Amino acid sequence: MHPLAEKVLQGDVRATGRLLRDIDDRVGSWLDALSDLHPYTGKAYVIGITGNPGAGKSTLTDQLVSHYRRAGQRVAVIAVDPTSPYSGGAILGDRIRMQRHALDTGVFIRSIATRGQLGGISRSTADSVRILDAWGAGVILVETVGVGQDELEVARLAHTTVVVMAPGMGDEVQAIKAGILEVADVFCVNKADRDGAHSRGHGAGMLDLARETLRAKENEWLVPIVKSIASRGEGIGQLAEAVEKHKTWQQQSPVGLARQQMRAQGELDVVFRDLLIEAARHDLATEINAATHDVYERRATPYQAAQKLIAIFRGNPAR
Ligand SMILES: Nc1nc2c(ncn2[C@@H]2O[C@H](COP(=O)(O)OP(=O)(O)OP(=O)(O)O)[C@@H](O)[C@H]2O)c(=O)[nH]1
Numbered sequence: 001m002h003p004l005a006e007k008v009l010q011g012d013v014r015a016t017g018r019l020l021r022d023i024d025d026r027v028g029s030w031l032d033a034l035s036d037l038h039p040y041t042g043k044a045y046v047i048g049i050t051g052n053p054g055a056g057k058s059t060l061t062d063q064l065v066s067h068y069r070r071a072g073q074r075v076a077v078i079a080v081d082p083t084s085p086y087s088g089g090a091i092l093g094d095r096i097r098m099q100r101h102a103l104d105t106g107v108f109i110r111s112i113a114t115r116g117q118l119g120g121i122s123r124s125t126a127d128s129v130r131i132l133d134a135w136g137a138g139v140i141l142v143e144t145v146g147v148g149q150d151e152l153e154v155a156r157l158a159h160t161t162v163v164v165m166a167p168g169m170g171d172e173v174q175a176i177k178a179g180i181l182e183v184a185d186v187f188c189v190n191k192a193d194r195d196g197a198h199s200r201g202h203g204a205g206m207l208d209l210a211r212e213t214l215r216a217k218e219n220e221w222l223v224p225i226v227k228s229i230a231s232r233g234e235g236i237g238q239l240a241e242a243v244e245k246h247k248t249w250q251q252q253s254p255v256g257l258a259r260q261q262m263r264a265q266g267e268l269d270v271v272f273r274d275l276l277i278e279a280a281r282h283d284l285a286t287e288i289n290a291a292t293h294d295v296y297e298r299r300a301t302p303y304q305a306a307q308k309l310i311a312i313f314r315g316n317p318a319r
């Protein structure tokens with residue numbers, strides 16, 4: 001067995017961090033390590049925490065860490081895309097908000113920054129989930145901001161996705177319309193201590209719209225709405241309970257089973273697309289250059305150029 005993989009199985013936090021970096025950078029025999037660990041994965045429960053910038057996702061995540069630690073579980077946190085333009089440098093903020101767990105060897109916190117390449121975040125997140133699963137995490141919390149393509153893919157990796165919104169921040173109605181609720185298995189209204197959470201102001205507008213949208217989902221699972229005050233640790237138990245209910249429901253319902261298949265498909269998709277593009281870029285470096293030139297010179301449309309490349313890649317460069 002790969003020496004790093006062996007240490008991961010022993011729960012070694014440093015070795016786990018090292019292997020995660022090696023996998024991201026693809027150095028050493030990272031693929032062997034990943035394969036070695038595969039038989040030890042599939043146990044962790046992955047919870048996605050997504051929502052607007054500043055809604056309180058990290059604060060909530062931090063509280064959930066405590067909650068699951070108290071229940072005796074090992075917990076991992078993956079904070080994705082912390083380079084959000086809204087919060088600028090939230091990587092540090094996320095760290096600070098979860099600092100009280102820094103010395104706890106039963107907690108692993110990892111940040112994944114934008115990698116600038118399509119699918120990079122999804123693959124990196126999926127690999128991290130696998131490694132942290134083997135490390136022994138009972139629960140893996142994945143924090144993402146917003147509803148970009150990457151976030152949707154990340155949400156698909158989760159067993160249960162919690163969408164967090166805070167009332168009165170001005171952009172929540174926009175976010176609901178943009179389809180953020182599509183990924184919600186549990187809807188959490190955080191900052192319930194704020195006026196907007198109760199009054200007929202902005203917040204009520206959000207809740208009404210959310211209820212309407214959630215009802216319209218009709219996928220047999222009625223998305224529960226939980227209120228929380230993350231900064232005071234209130235509502236965390238109810239939130240964890242809602243997640244637990246969703247877990248149980250999935251285990252019993254055909255929809256849940258279908259979703260497991262979709263998750264497997266998503267996992268393969270992320271890696272397959274990535275490796276396919278990589279292989280093609282490697283094998284066809286010269287041809288891609290030529291094709292780029294064709295597009296630049298307007299001798300071919302991007303579609304024609306791409307199709308030609310695919311034909312060459314398939315080994316039948318007809319025409
Ligand atoms: N009043 C109030 N403030 C809260 C609550 N939860 C979090 N906050 C505060 O809201 C701010 C943002 O919280 P974060 O947990 O960093 O929010 P986030 O969604 O992770 O933010 P980004 O990762 O930057 O998108 C912090 O100052 C928190 O202390 C709450 O329930 N009530």
Ligand SMILES: [Mg+2]
Binds near residue numbers: 090
């Ligand atoms: Mg955060």
